[in-house]
Amino acid sequence: xxxxxxxxxxxxxxxxxxxVLITLSQKxxxxxxxxxxxxxxxxxxxxxxxWPLGMSLELPLSAYVRGVTGELSIVTMLLLWSSxxxxxKKTPLGFKVSVALIAIVFYPxxxxxxxxxxxxxxYGSIGLLIAIIFFAIVCGLAGWxxxxxxxxxxxxxxxxxxxxxxxxxxxxxxxxLAIWALLAIPNAIYHKRRDRAQSDYLFRAG
Numbered sequence: 707x708x709x710x711x712x713x714x715x716x717x718x719x720x721x722x723x724x725x726v727l728i729t730l731s732q733k734x735x736x737x738x739x740x741x742x743x744x745x746x747x748x749x750x751x752x753x754x755x756x757w758p759l760g761m762s763l764e765l766p767l768s769a770y771v772r773g774v775t776g777e778l779s780i781v782t783m784l785l786l787w788s789s790x791x792x793x794x795k796k797t798p799l800g801f802k803v804s805v806a807l808i809a810i811v812f813y814p815x816x817x818x819x820x821x822x823x824x825x826x827x828x829y830g831s832i833g834l835l836i837a838i839i840f841f842a843i844v845c846g847l848a849g850w851x852x853x854x855x856x857x858x859x860x861x862x863x864x865x866x867x868x869x870x871x872x873x874x875x876x877x878x879x880x881x882x883l884a885i886w887a888l889l890a891i892p893n894a895i896y897h898k899r900r901d902r903a904q905s906d907y908l909f910r911a912g
Contacts, residue, residue, distance in 0.1 A: 711870050716756055718783055719768040719775075724751035725786045732790075741792045748790065777869060779880040780860040788852060798850050799894045802887045804841070809884030812875075828873035835861070838878065 728747055732739050755768040788794055816825040827834040838857060845853030857878075863869065864877040871877070 714868070715772060715777060715870075716766055716768050717752075718778070719772045720752045720755035720766070721748070722778060722783055722786055723755045723768060723771055724748045725790055727751055728790055729786075741790075744790050775882060776880070777871070777876070779883060780863045780868070780877045781856055782880055782883040782886075784856045784859060785883075788856075795850075795852065797890075798848065798853075799891070800848065801845070801850065801853060802890045802894065805879070805883060805887035806891055809879065809887065812879065813881075813884065816875075825873065825875055828875035831874075834874060838874075 725748065728739075728744050728751070731747075732744075755771070756766050758764070758766050785797060812824050814820070815822050838861060842854045842857040845851075845857070860877045861874075864872075864874045869876065
């Protein structure tokens with residue numbers, strides 16, 4: 707990996723780590739953290755993770771995190787980064803279900819289960835590119851414009867070789883995104899059922 711790509715990778719992981727910590731803090735807090743505070747915290751945490759701190763650490767903290775998680779996809783990073791923006795909307799359940807279904811089929815096949823290798827489609831397959839564009843259009847028609855922008859940025863990043871990989875799949879999907887989608891689906895269903903039960907209880911006669 708060239709020094710330029712290494713710098714990008716460290717900056718991306720530093721920002722991702724900062725957003726994860728801010729998101730966890732927000733979930734543990736009983737009050738909404740003001741956006742200005744979140745922004746300042748992000749700046750401080752990015753610097754904390756990006757610069758080597760000494761203390762017998764030869765590399766920045768983000769490099770060690772990246773060594774464990776690997777390089778995240780553009781889709782994963784943009785979903786995370788946008789979560790701390792003002793009035794950030796929740797990711798639609800339909801997107802989570804789609805990611806989960808794709809991951810369930812994709813990873814076993816990509817790891818050699820069967821004769822089909824969908825990972826090879828990521829090297830310039832027009833069919834895969836058309837499918838992603840179609841999926842982005844569906845997101846737009848469903849009213850989730852954020853998904854359109856995220857998928858568009860992922861395609862652009864792949865086209866300009868923003869990351870080291872030349873495979874489109876690496877810009878769209880990663881194991882962390884797949885695990886998040888698989889865990890988020892039952893959680894979303896539970897909350898919908900709970901909200902519906904509470905609504906029925908409030909409007910129950912008597």
